[in-house]
Amino acid sequence: MFKQTFINHDIAIQQGCFIILDRDYMPCAIFEYRDGTQAIKLMDHEYGLPLYLYKGLISSDKLKQDYLNIISGQK
Numbered sequence: 001m002f003k004q005t006f007i008n009h010d011i012a013i014q015q016g017c018f019i020i021l022d023r024d025y026m027p028c029a030i031f032e033y034r035d036g037t038q039a040i041k042l043m044d045h046e047y048g049l050p051l052y053l054y055k056g057l058i059s060s061d062k063l064k065q066d067y068l069n070i071i072s073g074q075k
Contacts, residue, residue, distance in 0.1 A: 002031065005063050020070065029070045033058060 002011050002018050009028070010021040018031040030051045039056030043066075050073075052066050 001058060001060060001063060005060070005067050029066075031066075 002020075006020055008023075010025065012019040012021055012027075016032065018033075019027045020029040020031070022028045027047075027049055030046060030049055032051065032053050034053070034055045036055040039059075040054075041059075041062055042053040042055075044051045044053065050070065054062075
């Protein structure tokens with residue numbers, strides 16, 4: 001789902017986190033997914049990068065919304 005949403009970005013996986021890389025292979029956002037019975041989405045910052053925490057199901061609509069927030073912040 002991440003590769004379908006972040007078409008122009010590379011994705012690295014480290015310690016269970018999906019790190020979205022820009023064209024220069026610099027991290028621009030971190031996504032973390034945790035299993036759970038109730039779907040929750042939180043946004044925070046870690047290491048100066050936006051951190052998106054999803055618990056439960058990941059919604060493609062929510063992921064696209066986060067994508068738009070990330071690319072609008074890179075301009």
